[in-house]
Every structure is written in C-alpha cells, then in structure tokens.
Amino acid sequence: MWKELKDYHKAHKKRRISDLFETPDRAKRFSIEFDGLLFDYSKTSIDTQSLWLLLKLVEENGIPAKRDAMFAGAAINETENRSVLHTALRNLDQRPVMVDDEDVMPYVMDTLQRMEEFAADVRDGSFQGAGGRITDVVNVGIGGSDLGPVMAALALAPYHDGPKCHFISNIDAADATDTLKGLDPTTTLVIVASKTFTTIETLTNAKTVRDWMQAKVAQPAEQFAALSSSITKTAEFGIDASRVFGFEDWVGGRYSVWGPIGLSLMIAIGPDAFRQFLKGAQAMDHHFQTAQEKRNLPIILALVGLWNHQVCGYPSRAVLPYDQRLARLPAYLQQLEMESNGKSVAMDGTPVSQPTGPIVWGEPGTNGQHAFYQLIHQGTGVVPCEFMIAARCHEPELQHHHDLLIANCLAQSEALMQGRSLATARKMMAQKGLDGDELERQARHRVFSGNRPSTTLAYEKLTPYVLGQILALYEHRVFVEGAILGINSFDQWGVELGKELATALQPMVEGTQSAAQKDGSTQRLLGFLTG
Numbered sequence: 001m002w003k004e005l006k007d008y009h010k011a012h013k014k015r016r017i018s019d020l021f022e023t024p025d026r027a028k029r030f031s032i033e034f035d036g037l038l039f040d041y042s043k044t045s046i047d048t049q050s051l052w053l054l055l056k057l058v059e060e061n062g063i064p065a066k067r068d069a070m071f072a073g074a075a076i077n078e079t080e081n082r083s084v085l086h087t088a089l090r091n092l093d094q095r096p097v098m099v100d101d102e103d104v105m106p107y108v109m110d111t112l113q114r115m116e117e118f119a120a121d122v123r124d125g126s127f128q129g130a131g132g133r134i135t136d137v138v139n140v141g142i143g144g145s146d147l148g149p150v151m152a153a154l155a156l157a158p159y160h161d162g163p164k165c166h167f168i169s170n171i172d173a174a175d176a177t178d179t180l181k182g183l184d185p186t187t188t189l190v191i192v193a194s195k196t197f198t199t200i201e202t203l204t205n206a207k208t209v210r211d212w213m214q215a216k217v218a219q220p221a222e223q224f225a226a227l228s229s230s231i232t233k234t235a236e237f238g239i240d241a242s243r244v245f246g247f248e249d250w251v252g253g254r255y256s257v258w259g260p261i262g263l264s265l266m267i268a269i270g271p272d273a274f275r276q277f278l279k280g281a282q283a284m285d286h287h288f289q290t291a292q293e294k295r296n297l298p299i300i301l302a303l304v305g306l307w308n309h310q311v312c313g314y315p316s317r318a319v320l321p322y323d324q325r326l327a328r329l330p331a332y333l334q335q336l337e338m339e340s341n342g343k344s345v346a347m348d349g350t351p352v353s354q355p356t357g358p359i360v361w362g363e364p365g366t367n368g369q370h371a372f373y374q375l376i377h378q379g380t381g382v383v384p385c386e387f388m389i390a391a392r393c394h395e396p397e398l399q400h401h402h403d404l405l406i407a408n409c410l411a412q413s414e415a416l417m418q419g420r421s422l423a424t425a426r427k428m429m430a431q432k433g434l435d436g437d438e439l440e441r442q443a444r445h446r447v448f449s450g451n452r453p454s455t456t457l458a459y460e461k462l463t464p465y466v467l468g469q470i471l472a473l474y475e476h477r478v479f480v481e482g483a484i485l486g487i488n489s490f491d492q493w494g495v496e497l498g499k500e501l502a503t504a505l506q507p508m509v510e511g512t513q514s515a516a517q518k519d520g521s522t523q524r525l526l527g528f529l530t531g
C-alpha cells in the first residue's frame with residue numbers, strides 16, 4: 001500500500017490544499033467530533049482517495065486485532081516480553097485484565113485507593129512533616145517519571161488546591177539547587193519516582209535532597225515516598241513500604257502518568273480531579289476500541305502523521321498548543337513519540353522498509369509566532385503543524401485575551417494553507433509606491449508559498465478530563481503508527497549505549513582512570529573539561 005500511497009501523492013503533488021475545499025462539505029468530512037473534541041484535518045492534502053488508501057494500511061496491518069491484543073494484556077512488547085497495559089490504570093470500570101492468567105485490576109485499584117488515601121492525608125494535614133503540615137512536594141524523577149507530572153501539573157494549574165509541586169530531574173546540580181532554594185525541609189514531602197529505581201540521575205538527586213533535609217529533620221526518611229516497580233530497591237533506600245506505591249513492568253515509563261507516577265499531580269489537584277483525568281483517558285480508550293476506523297480519532301491522527309512523514313516525506317512535525325498551560329506538552333510528546341517510534345528495525349529484527357517516527361518539536365502559540373514561525377511559513381522545508389486550542393479559557397474576566405488567542409491560532413493555519421501569491425505581493429508593493437526591479441525584489445520576499453498542511457484539535461476547556469483525553473489520544477496515535485510500521489513502540493534500547501558509556505567515563509572524569517583508549521575528540525574534550 002505504501003507504493004500506491006506514494007504514487008498517488010506524486011501524481012497530485014501540484015494540487016493545492018485550498019482547492020480541495022471545492023468539495024463543499026470537506027471541513028465536515030475531514031474532521032471528527034467526539035466527546036467535546038473537534039479534530040480538523042481538512043487543511044492537509046489528504047483527500048477521499050488517499051484516506052481510503054491510508055485506511056487500507058490499517059486493515060492490511062491488522063490494527064484492530066493488534067489494538068485488542070494490547071488491551072487484553074498480550075505481551076506485545078516482544079523485545080522485553082512484556083504486556084503493555086497503561087490502559088489498565090484508567091480502567092475504572094474494573095473490567096478484568098489478565099496477565100499470566102491473573103486479573104491485574106484488583107492490584108491497580110488497590111494502589112489507586114492507597115494513593116488517594118495518602119494524597120488526602122497530605123492535603124488535609126493528617127500526614128505531617130517535622131515542621132507541620134506539608135506545604136511543598138518535590139518529585140525527583142526523570143524521563144517518564146518526570147515529564148508526565150510536570151506537564152500535567154502545569155496544564156491543570158487552575159485546579160491546584162493542595163501543596164505546591166516542584167520537580168527535580170536533571171543530574172546537573174543546578175536543578176536540585178534552584179528547586180530547593182526557598183523550600184522548608186521540615187514541611188516538604190519528597191517523592192522519589194523511578195520505575196526501575198536504578199536511574200543514576202534520580203538516585204543521585206534523591207540522596208542530595210535527603211542530605212538537604214537531614215540538616216533540619218531528624219528522620220528525613222519519614223518525609224519520603226517512592227513510586228517504583230522495585231519494592232526491594234525502595235526499601236534499600238530506606239523508604240517505608242507504607243509510602244511506596246508500586247506498579248508493574250507492563251506500564252512503560254512514558255505511559256506511566258496514570259498510576260503512581262501521577263502522585264504529585266494527585267496531591268496538587270486532589271483525588272477527585274485526578275479521577276476525572278483518568279476518566280477522560282478511559283473515554284478515549286473506549287472510543288479507540290469501538291469507533292469505526294474512519295471516525296476513530298487516534299487512527300486518523302496516526303494516518304495524518306504517516307501521510308505527512310512517510311508518504312509526503314516531511315521530516316518533522318510541530319506541536320503548537322495555543323494554550324500556555326500546555327507549554328510542556330511538546331516535551332512530553334517528544335518522549336512519548338520519539339522514544340516509542342524512533343526505531344530502525346522491525347519487530348523481527350530486520351531493517352524497516354519505511355522511515356519511522358518523525359522529529360517532534362514545538363512551543364505554545366502565540367510565542368512561537370514571534371520566534372520560529374518564519375521558517376514554518378517561508379522556509380524551504382515543510383513542517384506539518386498540529387495546532388491545539390480551547391473554546392473557553394479559565395479566565396472569563398480576560399476573555400479578550402482568549403479571543404485574540406483563537407484569532408491567532410486560526411490565522412496561522414489559514415496562512416499556512418492559503419499563503420500569499422506573487423501577484424498579491426506585487427500589488428502590495430505597488431500600493432507602497434514601488435515600481436520596476438525594486439518592486440519585484442521586495443515583492444518576492446513577501447510571497448508565502450502556502451499549501452502547508454496543519455491539523456487543529458479544538459476542545460471545550462483544558463480540564464483534567466480533557467487533558468486525559470488528549471494524552472490518551474496521542475498514546476494511541478503512537479501505537480497505531482508503530483503497529484503500521486511494524487516496529488516495537490514499547491522498548492527503548494536506544495538510550496542504553498549512552499548510559500553505559502557515561503558509567504565508563506565517570507572514572508576518567510574523576511581522574512582515577514586513564515582515557516588513553518578513547519577517541520581523540522573525547523580525549524581532548526576531557527582534557528579541557530577536567531584539566
């Protein structure tokens with residue numbers, strides 16, 4: 001089907017997206033409305049025929065069966081022989097989910113309840129620090145044990161009514177230093193978040209925070225909680241089992257915000273709002289499992305991605321939330337998408353036949369407009385843009401801000417599609433009184449080629465429920481893209497080599513081992529940095 005798709009794209013390369021709107025109901029046909037969301041992909045070059053071909057990819061690759069296998073607990077992460085069941089964490093109906101003939105739901109619900117009890121205790125002051133009621137929570141974690149709660153805590157700021165959340169992730173001492181500055185160790189709760197509890201950054205930071213606390217608190221361990229799938233290792237660190245919230249290896253790090261890794265978020269917004277977050281994701285899970293393919297949001301979002309990257313050959317995609325509180329969403333999606341689908345071999349170990357995941361990047365609008373949008377509009381490459389925008393903001397008294405935000409968001413996708421022709425640019429320059437060569441020269445700088453694809457995901461308001469929907473939508477998009485590409489979206493071997501080499505380099509940095517075996521560049525840099 002790839003060949004048919006590429007041939008079709010080639011044959012229609014010259015056609016403009018704006019011309020596709022000659023079909024009067026295009027905006028309706030190339031959009032999906034579901035549960036308060038509107039996903040518009042009509043400003044892409046996908047038409048009826050290419051959509052049909054793309055849907056064939058879904059069929060040919062047996063996506064519905066693969067999806068059902070994931071939800072049912074099959075070990076689809078074949079290189080680690082693991083099930084992939086982050087969906088179980090939001091399976092609030094408690095429909096049984098079997099792993100090795102055992103229903104995992106009682107454990108999931110028991111953990112959720114323990115988290116809720118602990119969060120309630122911290123929030124109402126039943127759980128106290130040496131200096132009284134907890135005022136601040138510091139989550140120490142990295143990657144999937146950081147990005148989800150960081151992103152969601154910012155996204156749901158209007159719902160915060162608990163202690164303030166802080167996050168330390170980087171091994172750079174600046175992170176711990178700047179985060180702890182101004183915090184009172186006697187009223188701070190530290191959550192050490194690490195699935196494996198072996199990550200060097202997290203363990204080093206956790207020890208540093210413990211030392212910081214030790215100066216003022218006699219028993220710092222009592223103000224520590226842990227989120228991990230290794231109960232033995234959390235015990236070795238000295239964290240009491242009553243404050244350890246476990247999860248199994250069938251929850252991937254970048255898919256883990258729904259369970260214990262979300263504890264800091266739950267403490268900030270409260271257990272009820274956290275349940276709403278889970279409910280939104282659960283609604284998306286249900287939609288993904290039941291909606292007809294061509295009306296299925298994750299499937300269509302995945303097909304738009306495959307069309308733009310694998311078929312049209314655009315190397316990256318920009319995530320552009322017109323929602324300041326989604327400022328960390330691009331970073332979260334970078335891990336979700338690029339760690340999942342940045343692979344070079346198919347499930348069976350043979351080289352892939354198609355390029356795999358694109359580069360994902362982005363920033364919130366309107367800020368990006370005043371920075372990198374120049375390249376998006378007039379650069380030589382095409383960057384498919386994924387806009388996001390809420391119908392309503394949390395600040396009704398500042399509605400005029402939101403009106404401007406909406407106007408800007410819509411203006412960008414319109415400008416990307418329509419562009420500005422040379423004829424129009426010439427007219428503009430003539431009106432300015434230019435003529436001859438100078439008119440021509442100036443006009444050419446003001447041409448926008450247009451015909452650049454974008455999608456817009458519009459939602460009612462950024463509530464916990466809606467955030468849950470959006471994140472689950474992107475998770476399933478990654479799954480569908482990965483399954484169609486035939487890769488394993490759930491391992492991450494590509495991060496290992498750097499870790500190994502860092503461990504080997506440490507004694508050379510410390511000066512206890514010679515670097516003579518290293519390449520010339522590494523030796524010279526070591527000399528400069530440590531000499």
Ligand SMILES: O=P(O)(O)OC[C@H]1O[C@H](O)[C@H](O)[C@@H](O)[C@@H]1O
Nearest residue numbers: 143144145194195196199253495
């Ligand atoms: O939660 P942890 O076990 O500490 O892992 C933290 C992160 O480290 C690794 O490098 C992985 O690439 C990530 O997927 C993971 O989220």
